[in-house]
Amino acid sequence: MTDQPNSSKNADSEKFNPKEFLMHPINYIRSFCAAKDESTMPHYKLTYFDLRGRAEVSRQLFALAGVPYEDNRLNFEQWPAFKQTTPFGQIPLLEVDGTMIAQSITIARFLARRFGYIGANDIEAAQIDSLADVIMDYHNEQKHFFPVLMGRMPGDKDALYKEIYEPVRDKYLPILVEKFLKKNPNGYLIGSKVSYADLMLAEHISVYMNVLPNAFDKYPELIAHKEKVQSLPALKQWIETRPKTSY
Numbered sequence: 001m002t003d004q005p006n007s008s009k010n011a012d013s014e015k016f017n018p019k020e021f022l023m024h025p026i027n028y029i030r031s032f033c034a035a036k037d038e039s040t041m042p043h044y045k046l047t048y049f050d051l052r053g054r055a056e057v058s059r060q061l062f063a064l065a066g067v068p069y070e071d072n073r074l075n076f077e078q079w080p081a082f083k084q085t086t087p088f089g090q091i092p093l094l095e096v097d098g099t100m101i102a103q104s105i106t107i108a109r110f111l112a113r114r115f116g117y118i119g120a121n122d123i124e125a126a127q128i129d130s131l132a133d134v135i136m137d138y139h140n141e142q143k144h145f146f147p148v149l150m151g152r153m154p155g156d157k158d159a160l161y162k163e164i165y166e167p168v169r170d171k172y173l174p175i176l177v178e179k180f181l182k183k184n185p186n187g188y189l190i191g192s193k194v195s196y197a198d199l200m201l202a203e204h205i206s207v208y209m210n211v212l213p214n215a216f217d218k219y220p221e222l223i224a225h226k227e228k229v230q231s232l233p234a235l236k237q238w239i240e241t242r243p244k245t246s247y
Ligand SMILES: N[C@@H](CCC(=O)N[C@@H](CS)C(=O)NCC(=O)O)C(=O)O
Pocket: 053, 054, 083, 089, 090, 091, 092, 102, 103, 104, 105
């Protein structure tokens, strides 16, 4: 997208046409607003590998909000050169009209705030942020298991499941179930609308269930939560049509 077509489009859309307005006032106002929205919409570019991984929650937020973005997926040959251009040498990276924002949870939180997936007020937002942080603690405590589970690193998957995954799972997940899901009749972690923390949790359950179908048998509430979140129409459509990757 260049500046030139946008600015001329904007100028055209701002020329008031009284005849058209009197004939079709509602349509006229609608198309005026649409042209204005399009011309002022930021350009979003989200760069990551061709994986769901740390970019998927942000991609899901774009899908839920119906906001267009550039889903830039690098292959491993492209990575070394791109790495030099990033603030911290890692991806995901979000560019908003060229300004770089790094760190997956920061990106997700930023989009959630912009698009309205971070609770109904600042108290709910803080609770949702704390849940996102605790979900990251949970991921970090079992980070040596995940690459082995996915076959990316050698190791005894069954032994690590018992030694690392089960204790970490049973330390964190009951808290999410008992203190949040069971207490909220809306079926989300917090409040009455899906949040980016719900997306983080549902994505984790979904990735693990593909490889470990019985991993959450003890926690049917988490499976129900994943189904509820991933059945939201815009999200369902994204999940059905997104590039197919194992995680
Ligand atoms: N805390 C960072 C971690 C980012 C991270 O570990 N990115 C990995 C891909 S998942 C990466 O860029 N690896 C390539 C490298 O470090 O050269 C975040 O959540 O964004």
